[in-house]
Amino acid sequence: LGFQITHVQLVLACVIHFYGLAEDHCYLETCEVNKMEHLQQVKDIMTEFAANTGLDDSSSSPPRRYLWTDGFAVCVFLELHRQTGDSKFKDLALSLVQQVHHVLCR
Numbered sequence: 001l002g003f004q005i006t007h008v009q010l011v012l013a014c015v016i017h018f019y020g021l022a023e024d025h026c027y028l029e030t031c032e033v034n035k036m037e038h039l040q041q042v043k044d045i046m047t048e049f050a051a052n053t054g055l056d057d058s059s060s061s062p063p064r065r066y067l068w069t070d071g072f073a074v075c076v077f078l079e080l081h082r083q084t085g086d087s088k089f090k091d092l093a094l095s096l097v098q099q100v101h102h103v104l105c106r
Helices: 002-020 031-052 067-084 087-104
Strands: none
Touching: 031 067, 031 087, 067 087
């Protein structure tokens, strides 16, 4: 059940990110605050995704890969790196690509 929840969380992160942070969807004066809140939500969800699916080095969970979900995750991690400048997210994207190749391409 936990693994299925992480898939839902990942989809939620994508929706929040692509619709919540999009420049053309922001009409309120509080836009920058909303962007920061959305960005933090995406960061939290993706950090939890990394831990729950065995991507994070500190995770005790074994690697669990699912091609479609992981493809979205790579895109979100790379966008988080672009938005924040935090190399942790670029490293997670690269690690995920390597892990998918190792686990799914045997």
